[in-house]
Structures are given as C-alpha cells and as structure tokens.
Amino acid sequence: MDGFIIARMISDYLFAFSTLISIINPFAIGFVFLERTQGLSYRERAALARRIAFYSLCVLLVAGFLGQQILSFFGISLAALRIAGGLTVALAGWGMLNAPDAPDATSVAKVSMAAANRMAFFPMTMPLTTGPGTIAASIALAANRSGDMRSLVPSMLVGLLVAATVSVVIYLAYRHAVSVARMLGPDGSRLVTRVSAFLLLCVGVQITLTGVLDALTPLVMAGR
Numbered sequence: 001m002d003g004f005i006i007a008r009m010i011s012d013y014l015f016a017f018s019t020l021i022s023i024i025n026p027f028a029i030g031f032v033f034l035e036r037t038q039g040l041s042y043r044e045r046a047a048l049a050r051r052i053a054f055y056s057l058c059v060l061l062v063a064g065f066l067g068q069q070i071l072s073f074f075g076i077s078l079a080a081l082r083i084a085g086g087l088t089v090a091l092a093g094w095g096m097l098n099a100p101d102a103p104d105a106t107s108v109a110k111v112s113m114a115a116a117n118r119m120a121f122f123p124m125t126m127p128l129t130t131g132p133g134t135i136a137a138s139i140a141l142a143a144n145r146s147g148d149m150r151s152l153v154p155s156m157l158v159g160l161l162v163a164a165t166v167s168v169v170i171y172l173a174y175r176h177a178v179s180v181a182r183m184l185g186p187d188g189s190r191l192v193t194r195v196s197a198f199l200l201l202c203v204g205v206q207i208t209l210t211g212v213l214d215a216l217t218p219l220v221m222a223g224r
Helices: 003-024 026-036 042-074 078-097 105-109 113-118 120-129 132-143 149-175 177-223
Strands: none
Touching: 003 026, 003 132, 003 149, 026 042, 026 078, 026 120, 026 149, 026 177, 042 113, 042 120, 042 132, 042 149, 042 177, 078 120, 078 132, 078 177, 113 120, 132 177, 149 177
16 A cells, blocks of 8 residues: 555544544443443443444444445435434433432342343444434445545445444443543532433434434425
C-alpha cells in the first residue's frame, strides 16, 4: 500500500470510529446497562458485557456490509427503521426515567443471569446499544466505499477495524460501569443514571423525528 492509501485509511477510520462512538455513547449507556442488571455479580456482568459486545460487533458488520441489501429485501426503508427503533429507544428511556430510585430487594432478586442473557440482544444490544441511528450511520458510511477494487479492499478492512474497536470500547464501558458507579457514589450514580435515561429518551425522540421527516419529505416535494 502506498502512503496515500494508508493516510486515507487512517482518516476514514478516525471519522467512522468517532461517528459511531458518538452515536452509541457506550459510557452513558453503561449506566443503563448497570440499572438493567441489578442483582448480578461482577463476573456475571462481565460475561453479559462480553456477549453484548459480540452482538454489537455482529450488528455493525451486518449493517456495514449487508444493511442496505437486507432492508431492500424486506422492503423496509431507513425511515421506517428509524421510526420503529426510535420509539423503542424512547420508551426504554421513559421507563428508566420514571423508575423508582431504589429498587426493592424483591425486584433485584428477580434479575437472574438467565433473564439477563435473554435480554442481551433485545433490548440491550438492539436498540439500546447499536440501534437504528447506529445502523443508519453504518449503512451511510458503507455507501461511501468506492467500487474500485484497489480502494474497496482497504475500505473493507477499515470497516472491520472500526467495528472491532467500537465493540471493544462497548465491552470495556459496560464491564467497568460498576467501578465508575462506585467511584461516583450512590448520589452521583443516581444522577448520571437519570441524565442518561433522559438523554436516551431524547435520542429516541430525535431518531423518530428524523424517520418521520425522511418519510414525509418526498411526499411534500411531490406535492409541489
């Protein structure tokens, strides 16, 4: 590879990584993960974080390399994906925002590792971690790939590296969410959890509004 291709790969990697990390925001969602896994041990949370990171890697790879084709096969538009996913995210944020500050011992005991594993993909991976915004961004980033084989192979390599790196960051953020919460203390953790829930609600509403605008814009333009 010549210097130009390497420089282009580094630039594409930094752009794609920063885009996906800012959308996913695993450090804030780590508190959502912590709230959803009350009653699990540190080792069980680490195992669940590893599972969610693996699922996230799969979602990013499928969205980046096959996302547009899958949506076209099922006749699903990006607008529909954003609306449905945005509503799901908004409902999750609303539920957390209105949850009691201190869950009682009975509700904590109900959260078992088996139950946590069942929610590892839905809703923890989809749509809370790698939701419709992430999928849409991955598809958009993949659309910028050149059809030229000389540029396509490095671009695909960058896509693999970005997905792997983002998944590692998700794993680390979720695994060490307990340590961060312990460092912040009960009051600080409660505050961050509430703020994260509110931001999650806002993100869900924004994704839904984007989907609605995407669906209505062609109709408005056609009516002119």
